[in-house]
Amino acid sequence: MGQELQESIVLAKMPKSLSGKEFTYCPGCHHGIVHRIIAELIDEFQLREKTVLVAPVGCSVFAYEFFDVDGTVAAHGRALAVATGMKRARPDMFIITYQGDGDLAAIGTAETIHAANRGERVTTIFINNAVYGMTGGQMAPTTLLGMKTTTSPYGRTPEREGYPIHIMEIMKALPGVAYAERVKVSKPQDIPKAKMAIKKAFYAQLLDVGFGIVEVLSTCPTNWGMDPVEAQRWLEENMTKEFPLGVYVDKVTEVMKEKGVK
Amino acid sequence: MGEKIMVKGTEAIGEAAIRAGCRVYFGYPITPQSELTEYMARRMPQVGGVFLQAESEVATVNMMYGASSVGARVMTSTSSPGFSLMQEGISYMACARLPGVFVDVVRGGPGLGDIQPSQGDYFQIVKGGGHGDYRLPVFSPSSLQEAVELTIHAFDVADKYRTPVVIFADGMMGQMMEPVEFPDPIDPSTLPSKDDWALTGAKGRKARYVTSFDIDPYKLEKMNLVLQETYKEIEKNEQKWEEFMTDDIEVLFVAHGTVGRIVKSAVKLARQKGIKAGLFRPISLYPFPYKRLSELAEKVDIVMTVEMSSGQMLEDVRLAVEGKAETPFYGRLAGVVPTPGEILEALMKELRR
Numbered sequence: 001m002g003q004e005l006q007e008s009i010v011l012a013k014m015p016k017s018l019s020g021k022e023f024t025y026c027p028g029c030h031h032g033i034v035h036r037i038i039a040e041l042i043d044e045f046q047l048r049e050k051t052v053l054v055a056p057v058g059c060s061v062f063a064y065e066f067f068d069v070d071g072t073v074a075a076h077g078r079a080l081a082v083a084t085g086m087k088r089a090r091p092d093m094f095i096i097t098y099q100g101d102g103d104l105a106a107i108g109t110a111e112t113i114h115a116a117n118r119g120e121r122v123t124t125i126f127i128n129n130a131v132y133g134m135t136g137g138q139m140a141p142t143t144l145l146g147m148k149t150t151t152s153p154y155g156r157t158p159e160r161e162g163y164p165i166h167i168m169e170i171m172k173a174l175p176g177v178a179y180a181e182r183v184k185v186s187k188p189q190d191i192p193k194a195k196m197a198i199k200k201a202f203y204a205q206l207l208d209v210g211f212g213i214v215e216v217l218s219t220c221p222t223n224w225g226m227d228p229v230e231a232q233r234w235l236e237e238n239m240t241k242e243f244p245l246g247v248y249v250d251k252v253t254e255v256m257k258e259k260g261v262k
Numbered sequence: 263m264g265e266k267i268m269v270k271g272t273e274a275i276g277e278a279a280i281r282a283g284c285r286v287y288f289g290y291p292i293t294p295q296s297e298l299t300e301y302m303a304r305r306m307p308q309v310g311g312v313f314l315q316a317e318s319e320v321a322t323v324n325m326m327y328g329a330s331s332v333g334a335r336v337m338t339s340t341s342s343p344g345f346s347l348m349q350e351g352i353s354y355m356a357c358a359r360l361p362g363v364f365v366d367v368v369r370g371g372p373g374l375g376d377i378q379p380s381q382g383d384y385f386q387i388v389k390g391g392g393h394g395d396y397r398l399p400v401f402s403p404s405s406l407q408e409a410v411e412l413t414i415h416a417f418d419v420a421d422k423y424r425t426p427v428v429i430f431a432d433g434m435m436g437q438m439m440e441p442v443e444f445p446d447p448i449d450p451s452t453l454p455s456k457d458d459w460a461l462t463g464a465k466g467r468k469a470r471y472v473t474s475f476d477i478d479p480y481k482l483e484k485m486n487l488v489l490q491e492t493y494k495e496i497e498k499n500e501q502k503w504e505e506f507m508t509d510d511i512e513v514l515f516v517a518h519g520t521v522g523r524i525v526k527s528a529v530k531l532a533r534q535k536g537i538k539a540g541l542f543r544p545i546s547l548y549p550f551p552y553k554r555l556s557e558l559a560e561k562v563d564i565v566m567t568v569e570m571s572s573g574q575m576l577e578d579v580r581l582a583v584e585g586k587a588e589t590p591f592y593g594r595l596a597g598v599v600p601t602p603g604e605i606l607e608a609l610m611k612e613l614r615r
Contacts, residue, residue, distance in 0.1 A: 019469070049465035052332065064471050070461040071471045072331055075354050078324035081316070085328025085336070086461070088312045089286050093332065093463060111324070114317035 015039035017048045019068040028228025029133075030218035031060055033185045034125060037195045038096065039067060041202055051094045052086055054079045058100040059133040077108025080115035083122040094205065095122040102132045105141040105165050112167070119176030119210035123201045126167060129218040130239065137223030141165040144242050149223075168215050168248040178210030179203070180249040184217040184240065186232040200252045207255050217243055266441040272298035272339070274406045274442050275365055275429065276305060278413035279337050283450040284363070285311035286336040288325040290318060290344060293377045294433040295367035298339040319344040323351030330360040331472045333460035335417055335453065339365035341433075342375065342383050346391065352426055353392030357474030357485065359459075359492075361420035363413070365429040367436040370597025378597025379433035379520055384574035387428050388547045395486055397493045399423070399500055400547040402430040402519040406440040412545070414445065419500060421454065423492050430547060432570065434520040434599065497549040505558070507533070508540035513609065514558055514587075515541045516579050517568040520599070525568055527602035532609060539609070547575070555582035562587050564612055568605055569593045588612070 014020060017039040025031045042048050048069055055063040057076035064071025074082040079097040087095045104112050104126050115122070131149055132138040138151040142164045146155045156164075171180035179201045183194040197214045204212030217239045221231040256262070269277070276298050279287070287306055289299040299315070306313035312329075316322040322338050329336040340348065345366045355362055368383045370376040385391075388400050399419050403409035409431065416427040456462075461472055476482040506526055508514065513532070517525040522543035532539035542558055544551050559565050565587045567576045573591045580589050592608035594600045 050463040052461045052463070054328075061475070062477075064473070068464065068469045070464050070469050071473075072327075072358070072461065073471075073473045073475050074327070075324060075350055078320070078327075078351070081321040081324030082328035082331075084314070084321075085286075085288065085325035085330070086332045087328075088314055088325070089329035089334035089336070090332045090462075110317055111321050114321065 015043045017042040017051070017068050019066055021066055023066060024062060025059065026222045028219055028221040028231050030129070030185050030216065031127065033191065034127065034216050034218070035063065035066055037191070037198055038125060041195065041199055042069065045202060045206070047094045050092065051096065054083050054095065054097040056097070056099040056103040058103050060098055060100065060127065061134065063098050077103050077106070078111055079103065080108065080111045080120070080122070080124065084115050084118070084120050087120060087122050091121070097122060097124045099124060099126055100133065101126070101128045101130065101140045101142040105167050113170065113174065116171060116211045116213065117174045117176045119178065121205045121208060122211065123205050124211070124213040125198065126213055126215040127218045128215050128243065129220040130164070131220050131223045133220050133223055137220070142243070144238060164242055166243065171213060172248045176211050177213065177249045178251045179212040181247045182215040182217065182243055182245050184235065184245060186219065186235050200250065203252045203256060203261065207252065207259060207261070209252050209255050212252070215243070266443045268439055269406065269442050270297060270439050271406050271409060271431065271436045272367070273301045274410050275339070275413050275431070276301035277444060278410040279363065279417070280305055280309055280311070281444055281447040282335070282414040282417040283448040283453050284335045284337050284417060285309065285450055286329045286334040287311070287313050287338065288316050288322045288329070288336070289338050290316050290322050290340065292341045292344045294369060294436050295339050295341050295365070298365065298436070319347035320351070323348040323355070326362045327351055327355050327358070327360055330355065330362045331358070331461050333456040333462060335421070335450065337363040337365070339367065341367045341369050342371050342380070345383065345386065349392035352398070353394050353396060354474040355426045356392070356396035356398065356489070357394060358472050359424040359489070360426070360472065361424050362426045363416045363420055363429065364426060365413070365431060368430065368432045376597045377433060379570060379599055380597050381432060381519060381521065381570040382572070382574070382595065384547070384569070384571055387430050396489060397496070397548055398426050398428050399496055399549070400428045400430050401502070401545060402547050403435060403545070404519050404523040404543065406435070406438070406442045409435060410442055410444060423496055424459070425492065430519060432520050433597070500546055501549050501551040502545035503551040503554060504543040504545060506541040506543065508542065508558060510538050511540035511558070511562055512538040513564045513566065513613070514562045515539060515566050515568060516544070516555065516575070517541065518544050518547060518575060521568050521570055524600060524602055525605060528605040528609070531602055531606045537609070537613070544575070550578045550582070552578070552582040555579065556584065556586070559583040559586045564588045564590065566609055566612060567591050568600065570599065571595065
């Protein structure tokens with residue numbers, strides 16, 4: 001009885017694919033939640049022994065240290081070129097890139113679009129918090145119109161800084177993409193949905209369908225100048241309007257059905 | 263070793279890479295080396311290898327970083343402006359200790375320049391075009407046979423010291439045809455294992471990472487010191503040069519690559535005129551063979567450097583000569599190739615001084 005009880009209360013534990021190193025992220029930041037989802041999936045798919053994680057330059061530059069899988073840090077913006085090199089040389093391995101908005105959608109736009117368009121069998125987790133976090137809150141390619149940052153101190157205007165860039169909408173135009181979904185993790189009920197999306201992006205690679213990418217709308221309370229609760233609310237009210245949630249490309253579900261994968 | 267076949271320079275280097283067991287090539291078209299990229303596009307599928315045309319040289323070098331980090335023998339080829347674009351990634355590879363072979367078919371510059379042979383990128387290639395305290399072994403062939411041998415050697419040096427290595431060619435080397443004898447191909451599965459450092463998946467061991475990064479300056483300094491130790495070993499073991507007619511020299515030429523070959527003709531012309539000239543041809547530009555050049559400089563009054571540049575290797579020659587002889591220079595710029603006659607004339611002018 002005691003034994004059973006003990007087992008039954010273990011509802012959640014540290015995923016094996018996390019190293020146990022304490023996250024260095026700010027309170028209210030979503031990196032930790034997304035890291036955990038990825039690690040849980042690596043465990044569930046039993047991929048730990050063949051995974052390489054490509055961390056970016058940005059707040060998640062240390063991501064490789066938080067995971068208990070092989071890893072590297074790519075030059076700023078180049079994660080998908082690095083991942084391409086890995087996957088082409090070792091197609092049997094499972095390659096994940098973890099990238100922020102500055103990395104993936106500004107300096108690395110060319111690498112992103114071409115890796116996606118080639119249908120590289122890699123999985124990309126794209127954290128969009130509308131700001132450059134690590135360098136101290138500068139304007140990102142995804143900064144909202146009117147939003148003030150340290151390099152758009154009077155608020156972003158279309159005339160001066162142009163519009164926020166929509167990566168999922170671009171992914172929709174690229175035939176190599178097998179799965180693209182935009183999610184958020186700001187409410188508890190969002191988390192299983194986000195996990196399902198990332199699972200599909202894993203399957204895009206595992207079932208050899210094409211490139212898989214999940215954009216996670218995220219907070220940056222520190223650089224937004226908000227407390228964590230306020231930041232969640234701001235995300236719900238503003239980010240989701242500019243960046244509609246949903247599935248943009250799904251060639252995976254059909255292949256999963258064909259192959260009898262649930 | 264097989265029979266001698268006529269090949270073009272770019273293709274000789276490509277085939278040498280295949281025979282060295284290279285099975286992964288990334289590249290981007292740029293004149294005057296596109297034939298090498300095309301050769302690899304044809305050849306890689308025939309040997310079960312990977313060829314991928316990248317979207318840019320920036321992507322190319324990062325693909326190399328990725329492929330090398332999972333243990334592949336990887337190569338690219340490019341020409342000057344493309345090599346400039348690769349510098350960031352080369353610096354990352356050097357710090358992360360990732361082997362890889364870069365063939366730079368140097369053309370006239372600066373800027374868009376032209377597509378003629380040049381050696382004007384000596385500083386960039388030999389002294390480092392990227393950021394930080396790193397060096398790259400650099401080999402400069404002067405014949406296609408030598409290009410084949412050095413390409414194969416470059417892969418071994420890259421793997422042995424875990425460093426990027428550069429083959430410094432020029433448009434002349436790339437475009438000319440010569441008979442070449444290829445060695446027997448190496449079976450990639452027989453190459454030394456990289457399982458002790460490569461990202462092969464954390465199976466039966468702790469997870470590991472390969473990075474060019476440590477936020478702690480003391481730890482990063484340690485990484486730097488490992489690099490510096492490696493460079494000391496490279497300087498000790500990897501110097502290469504050729505001496506041509508240096509037994510009885512009165513004057514010594516120093517030239518590398520294509521120019522080294524042209525200067526051999528100038529040496530013969532000088533000897534017809536009774537001038538006991540010789541040539542010292544550095545083959546490894548890093549490590550530069552300072553010591554041997556210094557010894558030869560003792561025997562002469564004039565050490566004349568000839569380059570297809572404004573005098574870049576000249577600085578290394580002067581470091582070796584240390585004022586023991588006069589160190590005049592003759593060079594042509596922007597893709598103009600000097601003739602043996604004009605080199606001799608330049609020497610005669612120095613002798614008349």
